[in-house]
Each structure stands twice: as structure tokens, then as C-alpha cells.
Amino acid sequence: MIVSVTAATIVAMGGGGFSMEPENPLLDDYLLSLAGTVKRPRICFVPTASGDSEEYIERFHQAFPPERAHASVLSLFRRDVADLHAFLLTQDVVYVGGGNTANLLAVWKLHGLDDALRQAARAGVILAGISAGMNCWFEASVTDSLGPGLQALHAGLGMLSGSACPHYDGEAERRPTYLRLVAGGSLPGGYAADDGCALVFRNGELVEAVSSRPGARAFAVTRDGQGAIEARLPVRFLGRERSTGTAPG
Numbered sequence: 001m002i003v004s005v006t007a008a009t010i011v012a013m014g015g016g017g018f019s020m021e022p023e024n025p026l027l028d029d030y031l032l033s034l035a036g037t038v039k040r041p042r043i044c045f046v047p048t049a050s051g052d053s054e055e056y057i058e059r060f061h062q063a064f065p066p067e068r069a070h071a072s073v074l075s076l077f078r079r080d081v082a083d084l085h086a087f088l089l090t091q092d093v094v095y096v097g098g099g100n101t102a103n104l105l106a107v108w109k110l111h112g113l114d115d116a117l118r119q120a121a122r123a124g125v126i127l128a129g130i131s132a133g134m135n136c137w138f139e140a141s142v143t144d145s146l147g148p149g150l151q152a153l154h155a156g157l158g159m160l161s162g163s164a165c166p167h168y169d170g171e172a173e174r175r176p177t178y179l180r181l182v183a184g185g186s187l188p189g190g191y192a193a194d195d196g197c198a199l200v201f202r203n204g205e206l207v208e209a210v211s212s213r214p215g216a217r218a219f220a221v222t223r224d225g226q227g228a229i230e231a232r233l234p235v236r237f238l239g240r241e242r243s244t245g246t247a248p249g
Contacts, residue, residue, distance in 0.1 A: 008121035008159060009034060010137050010201045011128035014166040014193025016212050018063030019056065019098065019130065025063075026212035026238040027198055032069060034126050035092040042070045044091045048107050049099025049132035052077040056097055076111050084113055088120035096129030096136060102145035104132050105155050114157055121159065128198075131166045137201075138164040140187050142178045150177040152186045160201055162190030169217070170195035182221050182228040189222035197235060209235040 011034070016027045035041035045060040047053055052075045064071040072091075074081060081087045088094060094117065096104075108114045121127055127137065135141035138156045140163040145153065150173055156164075165178040174192075181187040191199055191206070196213035199206060209218040218233040 008201070008203060009124075009126045010121070010160060011126065011198050012134040012137060012160070012164060012166075012191070012193065012201065013128065013130040013198040014134060014168055014216075014218075015130060015170050015195030016197070016216075017130050018059060020195065021212060022059070022063065024196075024212050027196070027210070028063060030198070030210055030238055031093060031095070031126070031128055038092055040066075040068070040070050041092040042072070042090060043093040043095055044072045044074050044088070045095050045097060046074050046113075046129075046133075047097045047099075048076050048113075049101065049104040050097055051099070051103075053099075060095075060097075074113075076107050076113065079111070084111065084116040085119050088116050088125055089123055091120070091125050093126045093128060094120065096127075096133030098129075098131030098133060100145040101132040101135045101141060101143045102153060102155065104136060105157070108136075117157070118159065127159075134166045134193065134199075135164045138162060138190060140190070141165065142174065142181055142187065150174065152181050160204060161188075163187040164190055165192040165221070166195075168192040168194045168197075168219070178221065179228040179230070182223050183226060185223065189220070189228075192219045192221055192230075194218070199233075206233075209233050211235050211237050212239070213237075214239070 032041050050056045137159045139158045140154045142165045143153045194216040197211045197216040219230045
């Protein structure tokens with residue numbers, strides 16, 4: 001069942017951002033730019049999938065210093081926020097970190113964060129995330145959260161229809177496993193994103209794909225008979241393309 005979120009902007013990142021590309025701020029800058037004219041956007045990091053890793057949280061703070069954004073962290077393993085809904089409504093952007101997708105979803109549902117995120121999205125808070133933070137918004141995904149190897153997971157929030165596959169080019173087994181699972185009907189069709197690529201959805205519809213790396217790809221993947229079809233999507237590189245011409249001399 002798809003949950004209607006009428007005002008939602010969701011940025012699903014296959015990889016990249018501060019945790020994978022600390023020297024390349026393009027995706028994170030783009031994410032902050034979605035807050036519009038806000039000078040120092042309020043961005044909240046949700047590190048549930050990593051078990052609230054202190055090292056991950058430190059990297060987040062290093063990436064979003066006070067001169068760049070007003071940064072906060074929502075911890076559920078050491079929870080100090082009583083009203084999750086009210087807290088999220090104070091944010092411009094919610095940034096979900098990578099890690100274990102299955103654990104993330106279970107903990108969120110126990111605390112009621114899943115419903116609080118839906119309400120925040122309806123109010124215009126931008127939702128974003130990398131890896132597990134991409135998977136969580138969809139109905140289903142391919143994940144390594146359930147043990148050795150990649151498997152189908154049908155426990156997503158359903159804020160976006162279909163399935164998700166991050167790290168499409170970053171891990172050797174991601175692409176073939178996702179295609180096999182879609183082809184066999186174990187996963188519904190959906191979207192795949194390379195590392196460094198982000199899919200931007202508004203009101204449940206894909207509006208663009210952007211990247212921090214030249215050549216990073218995104219695909220819509222559908223089932224066709226006993227196979228799976230990849231339709232490559234246009235991706236806008238956020239940086240400057242290098243000129244291939246010869247400089248005058």
C-alpha cells in the first residue's frame with residue numbers, strides 16, 4: 001500500500017555525499033539548496049541505520065559546520081527528543097545515513113518515527129538519504145541487511161512506489177542481483193542509482209536525477225516477461241564538465 005504524501009520532496013542517493021565523498025560537496029550542496037533562500041538551512045541527521053555511530057555523527061558535523069548549516073542529530077538509541085513530530089517540523093532537511101536498512105525500519109516503527117516523517121513530508125520538510133537512506137522511502141529494496149549476500153526486503157515506508165537499489169555501480173553484485181530479483185518477481189520494478197547519483201522525487205514522481213560524478217547513472221528498471229529492462233535516465237552533473245578541446249597555443 002502506498003501512503004499518500006502530497007507535499008513531499010524526497011532525495012534518494014545511491015551513494016556519495018559527505019560519508020563517501022568528503023572532498024566533493026556537490027550532492028550535499030544541492031540538498032541544502034532545496035531549502036530555497038534559507039541562509040543556514042536546518043538539517044537533521046538520522047544515523048539509525050549505523051546504530052547511531054559516533055564516528056558517522058562526527059563526520060556529519062564536520063561536513064555541516066555552523067557557517068554552512070544549522071545541524072542537529074536525531075538519535076533513537078540514546079533518545080532525548082520527546083515529540084518526534086514537533087522536532088522534525090523545525091527542520092528544513094532530514095538526512096538519513098547508511099547502514100542496515102532492516103534495522104533502521106524496525107527501530108523507526110517502534111518509536112513512531114515512520115509516521116512522524118510522513119507528517120513532516122506533508123508539511124514540506126525535505127527528506128533525503130544515502131544507501132539505507134535511499135531504500136527506506138520505497139516499498140521494497142535490495143539489501144545486505146538480512147545476512148550474507150543481497151536479498152529482497154519488503155518493509156519499506158512506501159512513500160515512493162516500487163523498489164530501490166543503491167550502489168548500482170559501487171558493489172559488483174548489486175546490479176545483477178537487482179535485475180534478477182525484478183525479473184523473477186521477488187521485487188517490483190523501481191529505480192537504481194550509481195554511487196554519486198541522486199534521484200529527486202516530488203509528490204511521488206521523479207522530477208530529475210543529479211550527480212556529483214561525471215557519468216554517474218540512474219535507471220528505471222521494470223519487469224518484462226521473465227526478464228528485467230533497464231531504461232537509463234537523464235542525469236544532470238552538478239559540477240563543471242572538463243573541456244576536451246585543445247587549448248590555443
